[in-house]
Amino acid sequence: MxxxxxxxxxxxxxxxxxxxxxxxxxxxxxxxxxxxxxxxxxxxxxxxxxxxxxxxxxxxxxxxxxxxxxxxxxxxxxxxxxxxxxxxxxxxxxxQLVGRPADYSLHSNDLPLVAEAIIKIACIRAPADVELKQIAERLADYVDHPDDAALLQGDTVLHTDWTPDNVLIVDNVARVVDWAWPTRGAAWIDAAYWVIWLVSAGHPPADAELWAAKNPAWSTAPPRALDVFATAQQRLWAGIAADAPDVAWKRQLADAAQQWLDYRRA
Structure with missing residues (x-):
């Protein structure tokens, strides 16, 4: 409450x-x-x-x-x-930041600003003196094999929650708020989280991946790792939507995760 x-x-x-x-x-x-x-x-x-x-x-x-x-x-x-x-x-x-939530829609002028923020975060090495879970631990229930989870591991700080409300446009810069779930993992993973939000906002999965690829770390992700991550997200969001069938945005995210997984399988 x-x-x-x-x-x-x-x-x-x-x-x-x-x-x-x-x-x-x-x-x-x-x-x-x-x-x-x-x-x-x-x-x-x-x-x-x-x-x-x-x-x-x-x-x-x-x-x-x-x-x-x-x-x-x-x-x-x-x-x-x-x-x-x-x-x-x-x-x-x-x-207190005075700004507005980022607009993820097609042709939004905010998209390059968000991409730049993701690039900057992907350059932040996880500090040794802060206890952070590995992304593989957080997604362990949604992958089939430990070897698959290992594909997601890394030493980069991840935000992991790219809802537009967490990305405020302040003086033409994307600022990222609500760091309650910082995580350690591969440097391409925040960009992969963003893909699902972009698809939910109306981007075809192929175009969403092009935006994710603005992050240079995206090119370091093996295709198998992207498939594992997309599968885990589809399973995660399907469960979230099933637990709250009356919450429209959760159903939209589950549908977006399914679209991305279908695209990767194709």
Missing amino acids: RMHWDDLPPATRHAVVAHTGPLYATNSSDKGLNSELAAILDTRAGAVFVKGLRRDHPRVWTQEREAAINPYVLPLAPRLLWTVKDDDWHLLGFE
């Missing part, structure tokens, strides 16, 4: 104000759907985006992971300004 600023315990709010100074206004945000709290705080130093989970939430570890990876994915990601962690809540305060 989405919480609001005033729902936080007084002690937690006071701990935030110790970082921000007086608050002039607070507004709940419709972004950060995986967070129990998402709000924009109007402070003396400017707007701050705060997101958080209660300490007993099963995914509270994603807060720790997002904080740990932040220094390595700047300036693409918004800068983490502070962390509040008390007995009840774990909150992260970020610089």
Whole structure:
């Protein structure tokens, strides 16, 4: 259930104000759907985006992971300004980006900007001091053989969630938000994740792959590895859509994943 600023315990709010100074206004945000709290705080130093989970939430570890990876994915990601962690809540305060979600539709002027962001991320080596799952671990339930999963392994930082809401166009630059699931894997994989979102937005799979190929790392992916990844995504999204048959965007992503897999099989 989405919480609001005033729902936080007084002690937690006071701990935030110790970082921000007086608050002039607070507004709940419709972004950060995986967070129990998402709000924009109007402070003396400017707007701050705060997101958080209660300490007993099963995914509270994603807060720790997002904080740990932040220094390595700047300036693409918004800068983490502070962390509040008390007995009840774990909150992260970020610089508030003023932008709009990327447009993935055919002929959109945003597509080269998103491609450039993916290229930059593909150049970030996974830091040794941040615990990151291998993409092969995350997709293990959707591949047939361990040797197949090994084709996805690598030492690059991956974002893995290329919903347009996570890519904000700010001053004609694509900035990437919501790093709750950073992962370690092959440098071509974020581009492959993007393929499914492009197909969902109306791109034929062949054209979507051409956009993915803007990332130089795409050429390092063996065809078998792309087939394994496409199969895993089809199985993943089919399961997600089956669990939520009334959610249109999940059905659209499942259909896009199927289209891409059919294309690769052909």
